[in-house]
Amino acid sequence: MSVKSDQNNILQSLKFYSSFLKTVNEEVFLKTPQQGEWSYSEVYAHIFSAHILSVIAIEKCLNKTAELKIRKPDWRVRLILFFGRFPPVKYKVPAVLADAVKKISKEDAANQLVKLQKRIEDIHVGFSKFNPHYKVKHPRLGYLDAKAWLRFILVHSKHHQRQIKRIEKMLQTI
Template identity: 35%
Template sequence: MSLQASASSIKDALASYLAWLKEIDEDEFVQSPPGGGWSYSEVFCHVIQVNVRSMLAAERCIYAKFGHRTSGPNLIARLILYMGKFPPLKIKAHAKVVSIVKPVTKEEARNDMLVFCNKLQDLLPKLMKVPAHQRTRHARLGMLNCEEWLKFIDIHTRHHLKQLERIRKSS
C-alpha cells in the first residue's frame, strides 16, 4: 500500500469515527462499558494520541540526519504491516500509552480528529519525498520509515473501530 493509499484509508477510518460521534450522546460517550474497559471517550483519546505521536515520528523521518539504515521493522512488525492488521490476540497497550489516556468530550474528540486529518493532508506531500531508508524507532515494532508509519496509523485506527463495536455490543 502506498503512502497515498494509506492516507486515504486513514481518512476513511476517521470518517467512521466522526460518524460514531454523531450517533452517541455525551453521557454514553464517557460511560465505561458494564464489563469494564475503556469508554468510547477513552478509545477516541487513545487513537488520537497514538496517531499524533506516530505522525510526529513519521515527520521526524523527513529530518532524519542519520545515514542509510539497514535495520527496519522487526519480524512481528513486518507481519503486521504485510497482513494490514494486528494479530487476533488481545494486545495490551504500553503502560506509558495507557497512563496518558483520559476521558475527552465529543467536541474535543471531533476537533482533534479534524486537526489530525488536516495535519496528515498537509504533511503527505513532504512524506512522499522521504527516502525509504530514513527511519525512526517505534517502541515495539522497530525502525519504521514514513510509509510504514502511515500503514501503522491506518492499522491502529481501523483496529480500534472494532473496539468501538465491542463496546456498543456490551452496552
C-alpha cells in the same frame, strides 16, 4: 500500499470516527462498558494521542532528524503492516501512551479529530524526500520508517474501529 492509498484509507477510517461521534450522546460516550474496558471516550483519546505521535514520527523521518537504521523491521511487524491487521491478541497499551488515555468530551474528540484529519491530509507532501533508512522507534514494533508509520496509523485506526463496535455490543447488554 502506496502513500496516497494509505492516506486515503486513514481519512476514510477517520470518517468512521466522525460519523460515529455524531450518533452517540455524551453520557454514553463517557460510560465505561465494564471493568477493565475502555469507554468510547478513552478509545478516542488513545487514538488521537497515538496518531499524533505517529505523525510526529513520520515528520522526523521525512525531515531526516530520525535515527539512521539500515535493518528492516522484524518479519512479524512486516506481516502486520502488509496484512493491515494486528494478530487476534489483546494488547496492553505501552506505558508511554497509557498516561494519555483519559476520558475526553465529545466536543474535545470532535476538535481533535479535525486537527488529526488536517495533519493526515497534509502529510503526503513530505514524502517526496522519503528515505527508508530514517526511522523512529515504535514502543512495540521497533524502528519504522515514514511509510511504515503511515501504514501503522491505518492498522491502528482500523483496530480501534473494531474495538468501538465491541464496546457498542457490550453497552447494549447493560
